[in-house]
Amino acid sequence: MAPTLAEQAFRDRIIAKRQIANYLRKSVPTMAGFSLVYQPQADPAGRIVGAEALLRWDPGCGHSVGPDEFVPLLEDYGMIAGVGRWVVEQALSQLVDFRERGIRLRRMSINVSGPELAKRGFASHLMSTVDALGLQPSDVGLELTEGQVLSDAEAVVKTVRTLHGAGYAWEIDDFGMGYASIRWLRKQQFTGVKLDRSLVNATDEPPGLIPGIVYLAHALEMTVVAEGVETAERREAMLQAGCDLLQGYLIGRPVPADEWA
Numbered sequence: 224m225a226p227t228l229a230e231q232a233f234r235d236r237i238i239a240k241r242q243i244a245n246y247l248r249k250s251v252p253t254m255a256g257f258s259l260v261y262q263p264q265a266d267p268a269g270r271i272v273g274a275e276a277l278l279r280w281d282p283g284c285g286h287s288v289g290p291d292e293f294v295p296l297l298e299d300y301g302m303i304a305g306v307g308r309w310v311v312e313q314a315l316s317q318l319v320d321f322r323e324r325g326i327r328l329r330r331m332s333i334n335v336s337g338p339e340l341a342k343r344g345f346a347s348h349l350m351s352t353v354d355a356l357g358l359q360p361s362d363v364g365l366e367l368t369e370g371q372v373l374s375d376a377e378a379v380v381k382t383v384r385t386l387h388g389a390g391y392a393w394e395i396d397d398f399g400m401g402y403a404s405i406r407w408l409r410k411q412q413f414t415g416v417k418l419d420r421s422l423v424n425a426t427d428e429p430p431g432l433i434p435g436i437v438y439l440a441h442a443l444e445m446t447v448v449a450e451g452v453e454t455a456e457r458r459e460a461m462l463q464a465g466c467d468l469l470q471g472y473l474i475g476r477p478v479p480a481d482e483w484a
């Protein structure tokens with residue numbers, strides 16, 4: 224019997240995934256085609272005080288594949304730990320380089336994923352990289368989504384606590400999308416939240432919602448970053464709400480380091 228349209232679409236997706244995974248397997252050993260772009264973060268006065276490193280990959284076959292698609296494949300196929308180490312080394316070397324060029328950034332934020340943290344050696348590699356570059360733990364921000372903490376709970380939480388104890392800041396990414404309560408985050412020793420851009424741009428939520436979240440986070444001594452700020456109106460609303468840092472296309476798009484003015 225011929226497959227239905229839905230079955231065929233499903234099979235096509237699986238084949239496409241396998242193809243991307245094959246390209247990844249070829250790229251990862253030398254990190255060919257991988258690069259980082261940097262998105263600025265501004266304080267309430269509009270000064271650029273930080274950057275988030277975001278991974279890009281050009282498979283070299285003419286098609287572009289975004290991190291939302293290839294990062295889960297790196298995780299599923301056991302390649303994320305090696306890539307994550309490269310990200311840590313590149314992003315932190317770049318912070319040193321920015322500072323040498325007179326760009327005064329307080330912090331570089333790096334996305335990490337659960338399977339990466341669950342593997343032994345993440346914390347020691349990060350700490351030795353920070354040491355070797357002459358940086359301090361406070362120069363680094365680590366971002367993790369709530370789902371990533373829950374998926375590999377014990378091993379992940381252990382790494383989070385070790386690094387928190389050593390002075391590293393942890394932010395929960397995409398906050399407001401899942402089930403995490405601020406109390407739970409505090410128990411896991413997260414030091415801040417990043418409000419998801421769907422929350423930042425929501426127009427159908429009660430007006431007191433974001434100020435309420437910010438108030439609660441601050442009461443628990445956590446910082447709040449608003450992500451996905453695209454308009455002056457949203458920037459005003461996020462500043463009124465008391466957010467500590469703003470990030471989004473309005474402040475700046477993610478760009479390669481040499482385009483960072």
Ligand code: C2E
Pocket residue numbers: 262276277278279289290291294310334335336366396397420450451452453470471472473477
């Ligand atoms: P994320 O950590 O939530 O990153 C924010 C995403 O929002 C980025 O997408 C960024 O380009 C996009 N963005 C920033 N400002 C705006 C805005 O104003 N409007 C809109 N519409 N979008 C905005 P990107 O670079 O495609 O990254 C997607 C996700 O891939 C990231 O989400 C993160 O979860 C993951 N990722 C990226 N780099 C890495 C990495 O080095 N390691 C790991 N484990 N994950 C990464």
Ligand code: CA
Pocket residue numbers: 275334366396
């Ligand atoms: Ca992030």
Ligand code: CA
Pocket residue numbers: 396397417419420450
């Ligand atoms: Ca996010």
